[in-house]
Each structure stands twice: as C-alpha cells, then as structure tokens.
Amino acid sequence: MREWLKKNNFLxxxxxxxxxxxxxxxxxxEHLITNSFATFGPEVYNEKIEWIQSMPYLFxxxxxFIFVPLLFHALFGFVFLWAWKxxxxxxxxxxxxxxxxxxxxxxxAFVFIGYHVWEFRIETALNGxxxxxxxxxxEMVNIRAFLFYIVGISATVFHFTNGIWSFLVxxxxxxxxxxxxxxxxxxxxxxxxxxxxxxxxxxAFR
Amino acid sequence: MKTVHFKIKRQLxxxxxxxxxxxxVPYRPGMNVIIALLDIAKNPVTKSGKKTTSIAWDCNCxxxxxxxxxxxxxxxxxxxxxxxxxxxxxxxxxxxxxxxPVVRDLKVDRQFMFDALKRVKAWIPIDGTxxxxxxxxxxxxxxxxxxxxxxxxxCGCCVEVCPQFNDRSEFIGAAALSQVRxxxxxxxxxxxxxxRLAAIMGEGGIEDCGNSxxxxxxxxxxxxxxxxxxxxxRDTTLFALKKIFQG
Numbered sequence: 001m002r003e004w005l006k007k008n009n010f011l012x013x014x015x016x017x018x019x020x021x022x023x024x025x026x027x028x029x030e031h032l033i034t035n036s037f038a039t040f041g042p043e044v045y046n047e048k049i050e051w052i053q054s055m056p057y058l059f060x061x062x063x064x065f066i067f068v069p070l071l072f073h074a075l076f077g078f079v080f081l082w083a084w085k086x087x088x089x090x091x092x093x094x095x096x097x098x099x100x101x102x103x104x105x106x107x108x109a110f111v112f113i114g115y116h117v118w119e120f121r122i123e124t125a126l127n128g129x130x131x132x133x134x135x136x137x138x139e140m141v142n143i144r145a146f147l148f149y150i151v152g153i154s155a156t157v158f159h160f161t162n163g164i165w166s167f168l169v170x171x172x173x174x175x176x177x178x179x180x181x182x183x184x185x186x187x188x189x190x191x192x193x194x195x196x197x198x199x200x201x202x203x204a205f206r
Numbered sequence: 207m208k209t210v211h212f213k214i215k216r217q218l219x220x221x222x223x224x225x226x227x228x229x230x231v232p233y234r235p236g237m238n239v240i241i242a243l244l245d246i247a248k249n250p251v252t253k254s255g256k257k258t259t260s261i262a263w264d265c266n267c268x269x270x271x272x273x274x275x276x277x278x279x280x281x282x283x284x285x286x287x288x289x290x291x292x293x294x295x296x297x298x299x300x301x302x303x304x305x306x307p308v309v310r311d312l313k314v315d316r317q318f319m320f321d322a323l324k325r326v327k328a329w330i331p332i333d334g335t336x337x338x339x340x341x342x343x344x345x346x347x348x349x350x351x352x353x354x355x356x357x358x359x360x361c362g363c364c365v366e367v368c369p370q371f372n373d374r375s376e377f378i379g380a381a382a383l384s385q386v387r388x389x390x391x392x393x394x395x396x397x398x399x400x401x402r403l404a405a406i407m408g409e410g411g412i413e414d415c416g417n418s419x420x421x422x423x424x425x426x427x428x429x430x431x432x433x434x435x436x437x438x439x440r441d442t443t444l445f446a447l448k449k450i451f452q453g
Contacts, residue, residue, distance in 0.1 A: 085369050090281055
C-alpha cells in the first residue's frame with residue numbers, strides 16, 4: 001500500500017482533490033438546498049424526500065456518486081494527514097490558519113458525516129424506519145444533537161468551500177497572488193451562503 | 207556599560223541533548239546577531255560567569271545573499287546577518303533550524319536542500335561534442351520573472367516554516383520547486399522541461415504541498431514561491447493529461 005501510494009502519489013492526490021469538489025461538494029450543495037424545503041413545512045419536505053427516494057437507480061447513484069467518492073476522499077485525507085506538523089501558533093499567517101482549519105474541519109466533518117449517514121441512512125434502512133420530517137425533528141429536539149449538527153454543518157461547509165480554493169491552486173487554475181486572493185473572497189462568500197442555507201434548514205426542524 | 211541579553215540553544219553534536227545558555231554581550235550601535243556571536247567567541251563566558259565552550263555557527267557573505275547564517279531568531283527563521291539587535295525583542299533567543307540535522311549549536315547540515323536541486327535537475331545541460339552555437343533568445347518578460355527566481359540562495363527558510371516538510375514526509379520543498387520553474391522558463395532549459403516535471407511528479411514532489419503558503423511569507427528574497435508552485439501545478443496537470451491522452 002505504502003509503495004503503491006508513493007508510486008501513484010500524483011494521481012491519488014489529484015483524484016482526492018477532484019472528488020472533494022465533484023461529486024462530493026456538488027452533492028453537499030444539492031443536499032443543503034434540498035433540506036431547505038423543510039422551511040416550507042413538513043408536507044413539502046416529505047413530498048420532496050419521497051420524490052428523491054423514488055428515483056430510479058437510486059442505490060447505484062448513492063454508491064457511485066456519494067459513498068465511494070466520499071470514502072476515497074476521507075480515507076486518503078487521513079493518509080495525507082500523516083505528514084502534517086502544525087506550526088500555525090508560531091507562524092500566524094491567515095493562510096496557515098486556513099491550512100490548519102482545513103485539516104481540523106476535515107476530521108470533524110468525517111465524524112459528523114459518519115454519524116449522520118449511520119443515523120438517517122443506515123440505521124433507518126436496517127430498522128425499516130421511514131425517513132421524514134418527523135424523524136429529523138425528533139432528533140433535533142435533543143439540544144446536544146442540535147449543537148452537534150451546527151458544528152458539523154459549519155465544519156463541512158468550511159472544508160468544502162476552503163477546499164475549492166485549494167482545488168483551484170492545486171490544479172493550476174489560480175496561479176498568481178491576485179487571482180488566489182479573489183478566489184479566496186469568492187470561496188468565503190460561497191461558504192457564508194452555504195452556511196446560511198444549511199443552518200436555516202436545520203433551524204426549520206426545531 | 208549597556209549590554210544585550212542572549213539565550214542560545216546549544217547542542218554539542220548531532221545526537222546529544224540540546225540545552226540553553228545565557229550570554230551578556232556589550233551593546234554596539236547598529237550591531238547584528240553575528241557581531242554578538244563573534245563577541246561571545248572571543249570570551250565564551252555565560253551570563254552567570256561560568257566558562258563554557260565557544261558557540262558554533264555558520265556565516266559567509268554577511269549581506270543576506272548566501273543563506274549560510276540562517277537560524278531561528280526569537281522563534282522565527284531568518285538570516286542572522288540581517289537581524290539587527292536594535293529591532294529585536296530582548297532577550298534575543300537563538301536556535302538552530304529545526305528541519306535539518308544539527309552539526310553543533312547553531313550550525314546545521316543543509317545538504318537536503320542541495321540534494322533536492324539534484325533531484326529536480328535544476329541545471330541546463332549544454333555540453334556537447336561540438337559547438338552548439340548561441341541558444342534561442344529570451345523575452346524581456348521571462349528575464350524579469352527568471353531574475354527574481356534566480357535570487358534563491360537555498361537558505362532553507364521556506365522548508366523550515368513548511369508544515370508539510372518534516373521527518374514524516376518526503377517533500378522536497380518550495381525552493382527546489384521554484385528552481386524547476388526557473389529552468390523550465392529558460393529557452394534552452396525548456397528542452398528538458400518534461401524531465402523536470404516528471405521529477406517533481408513523483409514521491410515527495412509538488413503534490414505534497416499543502417498550500418499553507420508560509421514559504422512565500424518568510425522568503426528573505428521575496429521570491430514568489432507560491433506562484434511558482436501554482437504555475438508548476440498547471441504544467442504538471444497539463445503534462446499528466448498529455449501523457450494520458452497521447453499515451
């Protein structure tokens with residue numbers, strides 16, 4: 001594995017970076033927007049959930065576009081963490097903080113998404129429980145679960161939008177300092193927008 | 207007499223435990239850290255009056271173009287020749303760079319930096335069996351870009367501050383990567399462009415950069431290291447695609 005990774009470092013890192021944006025990040029955006037139907041009330045939300053659950057090839061889409069890319073991204077993300085020796089408290093530059101936060105939020109997002117998928121996708125499927133507004137609302141009554149979701153969504157949105165910035169550098173799209181600075185502002189704006197969408201939807205379940 | 211207080215991290219050889227010693231050095235207007243180290247060398251006595259061994263350190267040009275006197279001063283890596291005592295917080299703490307093996311005290315072995323240049327083929331092969339004549343002309347714009355990149359003195363500040371460069375990683379660091387950009391920019395050097403790109407696409411190459419961008423912040427020569435890395439990201443991506451679709 002180690003030898004294979006050394007030999008294919010370039011390819012694995014490029015795929016890792018790409019998968020974070022497509023399909024994982026694209027799905028995250030879609031997921032947060034879909035959840036926002038909750039702000040229109042339980043009936044509208046349940047109707048949309050049923051529509052998604054009635055999609056053809058749903059399981060293949062979930063595996064191919066969510067589970068496999070997400071696990072690849074997470075698994076190699078943890079492998080790459082090995083070389084990380086943080087110095088953000090000594091060299092206090094904004095980018096260095098973002099570099100550290102990218103890794104910390106990645107770990108938080110992994111725990112959060114793991115729990116979230118277990119709770120609302122795997123456990124419900126095993127027990128045959130319906131996934132609907134009521135299920136989520138019952139969970140969010142618990143203040144600790146609600147706070148965990150606030151932290152989890154924030155970390156995930158940060159990891160995604162700051163990841164777009166890194167992706168643009170990593171693929172050689174934004175090269176100079178000016179283009180990287182502008183990309184930084186755009187990504188920050190997108191992050192704030194997605195965070196609002198995500199938390200507003202979460203709030204609707206309370 | 208006005209004096210300056212120094213705290214110096216010492217280490218007698220590569221494998222021994224480091225320890226700290228305090229020194230009091232007579233103040234001179236406009237003095238730099240090297241002057242203080244020279245003063246200590248004349249009479250190696252600690253602040254408390256204990257006789258000690260003289261401190262080992264490296265220096266050469268004394269005008270911030272050689273990189274030999276690089277050390278960690280008050281927690282930040284920089285050249286000690288251009289570190290003026292008047293501008294430093296007291297007591298002044300001197301430590302060796304943390305990413306290279308310590309030879310003794312403040313002297314480290316930066317061989318890794320030079321090996322990295324060999325790994326990326328940071329040169330232009332011009333030897334032949336006959337006179338090849340003058341090379342192609344270089345545009346003024348490329349000359350300007352290349353001149354900035356050519357100022358790298360391989361001091362190692364960029365890797366000292368890099369969170370991705372350590373004993374758990376194989377990363378070659380920003381300095382060597384930037385030299386790939388320099389030699390690939392050169393009209394004659396361009397002829398080996400793909401060889402150099404291939405060299406940085408392997409283990410410990412450009413992919414190990416984590417974009418903390420500390421390197422560009424501390425580079426004493428203000429070399430646009432992160433621009434070099436992003437530029438090479440573009441070149442290696444295009445080269446990889448070329449290999450896939452033309453292979």
